[in-house]
Amino acid sequence: MVATRPVPQKRDDIPGWFFGLDRAAFSHLLSAQTAAGITGDVLELGSYLGRSAVLLGDHLQPGERLTVCDLFDSEAGDAENAAEMTMSYRRTLTRSAFESNYLAFHSELPEIVQAPTSVLADGRIPADSCRFVHVDASHLYEHVSGDILVARSALAEDGLVALDDYRSEHTPGVSAAVWEAVFTGGLRPVLLTPMKFYGTWGDAAAARRTLLARDWRAEGYTVDEDTIAGHHVLRLNYQVKTPAQIQRSTPRRLALDLLPPVATRATRRVLRTLRERRAVPPTPGA
Template sequence: MTSADTAPVSAPAPRTPDDVPGWFWKADQEVFGWMLERQTAAGTGGDILELGTYLGRSAILLGEHLQPGESLTVCDLFDSDAPDDDNSAEMAMSYRDSLTRRAFEANYLAFHPKLPTVVQAPTSALADGRIPAGSCRFVHVDASHLYEHVAGDIQVARAALGPDGLIALDDYRSEHTPGVAAAVWEAVFDHGLQPVCLTPEKFYGTWGDAEALKRELCVRDWRGEGFRMDEETIAGRTLHRLAWEDPAKPAPGPVGRSTPRRLALDVLPPIATRALRRARHRLQG
């Protein structure tokens, strides 16, 4: 028996996906939903793949968007041993004893009648072709933060995605994950990945038609729904930045570069940004 078979489940069943521990916030929930719904409306079919699933918070949403004949595959070490010392140290620091397959399965089954395909292994195991080439329409990469692993995961995603497929890459800008940033921007400048959208936590891109996607992204009234939306140009490539704001706040200014204060919040790591905002709220209160 594996530890996934024997681990007790003591936590109460989550009532909403937000009850599931994890780092999948409002902006990314909305972008995931918008992108997946856009694909369905356009007749773009295909499976969905998640590399690194933790306790299932994002997988639950991905499962909600499966169409007939499509499947969701999640790949995670869960409570298995890491493949190398660096990855083992990363797992010990980030998750300790919280990440188990049994906990993931319990959370997922609280919202869906059956489990996705679960691959309990390093994400590098998917480089062997077990995900058919071109079979996926959406891949979420949120596993190791080590450069070598993320670079490999991006190549797994690229092979799995169809012509109009989309990739979401987590932790592309956090202070403690420079390896992710290196792998993501390497993919942009050296491997043809086209950036579409950034949130404080995730990078969204495609090896397909990024321009059409960006035009459609701008049609939705994100600002009217409480989001800030800005446009950036990086080495001739335009992309949009989306962040959730309290809709009770004054409306943001015109699309373009942020004010210095907002730009500072954008480039800080998320934990520092949240601390700065909490401090500001205390001062205003």
């Protein structure tokens, strides 16, 4: 008998690695596009259980379409991708779980392509039709390079792409594909966060101005600017209050971020229980 997954009551109940800072960046950029009268479809390559797709759906305007492409519980098309799926996602990733999570917050499902993201290279996503593309599928260099090409074709002139895991130690293939796109493929960096690279093949300066219109520091973030081979790029991160907090929280947070969702939730429950026990005063005489 297959256990029924509980329906999420809030977005944080959906397992995944889509964290607060990037949720804020996605929302700000998508809202700014809408406020500026920019329209277009939204595309997500790699959706897992729907945590980011739900947010993308929040920002759809009338006539716009969200398309998500993921293997879900299908078989991978090559041995390397199959090994990655088996190691990280196979036990939890199903299309039915994604659909249930998405429908907990939206009345209609997005367009779903249950297949390797490489199938989108066939032109089924019209050229220049999207204003925002989120790439978070395979971590293999060849696949990510192909996904970036799909994003470039799909995006309208000043559309934005968000690329996940561009700097994680365990995803060097993503890093290689992202920076290759910058140095040889015309991708202009806009924003870097601990997890995602944001860029455009259009007006990067305008996108940075859009980001700087928000007082991120007042919301608990740091804002810095770097130059990479002549490209200006913003960096957003979480503010850290004290050195003691860095020593206590950073390794633990990083470790939790890198765990699969099931292990992350179990670890957080244990940590919460330990904190609660420390908060209870000892019984006299115990």
